Amino acid sequence: MNFISYQKCEGCGNKIDGALTKCPYCGRENGDPKRLAAFAGFYPVEPLREPILFLILFVGLQLFGTIVQLILLMTAPKGLNPEQLSEWLLRPQNLSLVQYVTYGLLAVALCLTVFDKWKGILRGIKLKAPLYGLAGFAAIYIFSIIYNLILIQAGSAAGDNQNQSLIVEIVEYNPVLAVIFLALVGPLCEELGYRVGLFGFLKRYSTWVAYVVASVVFAFIHFDFTAIGSLNEWLNVPLYLVPGLIMAFVYDKGGLAASYTTHAINNLVSVLSIAMTSGGQL
16 A cells, blocks of 8 residues: 555545545545554644645744844844844844744644644544653653763763753743743644654655654754854754654654643743743743
8 A cells, every 4th residue: 555645445436545544535444454553643634735744844934934033124223233133133022023923823834734634633632642742741851851960970961052042031031922832832833844744744654764854853953053063052962852752652652632742741841940940920
């Protein structure tokens, strides 16, 4: 069976995704149950739509962010030189606006891309999904503690990388909006793009390729390539790579509800920790 292409249902004659265990039109069992068991944990959203989800997230993060920055520059104070303009854009209120508008636009674009698939996604939610989600968060939390202890013992403790430093500034500026966009909206966008989109599409070819590629992409999308020579940036890579693997596993076994739970709780704990440490009020 070809999981990349569509096929004709022998029951009703409609074209359906070859990875679906049942025809969405007539309910007829679709193909060999043993082969389709690889997709039993999540609802595939079609071989053409999955890479589109990933591209919307991957390109949209840069495109929407750049557009918002350009609009912001039109409102910048007069007479600033290029260096001062760059510093002005990096103010917490401007950083926050760029992040929030970008994630808001991405959420709309991604949800519209799967607007007719939500019924299948929601129907595929299992009772064990929250348990997978909580277990995934626990695994990430335990790994981060062990990894940081190893680095401390080695005398190479990892500080915040560029991505985390920006998040700290955004959270300190407005913790309430940070909870909404960084702990709730952001994880939804990333799960739709990286897990439903990239992982789901690659799994049609190979399960192990899906795990490796999707997790590596997730790790390096948070990497600052302008600081590629920085040891600190590289020390932070496992703190994204391993969680990427864990969330891929959670999605593979429990679907979008499970991986979103893991991601949202992880981000929420991070946001709350920053807010409490900095004295911010929620």
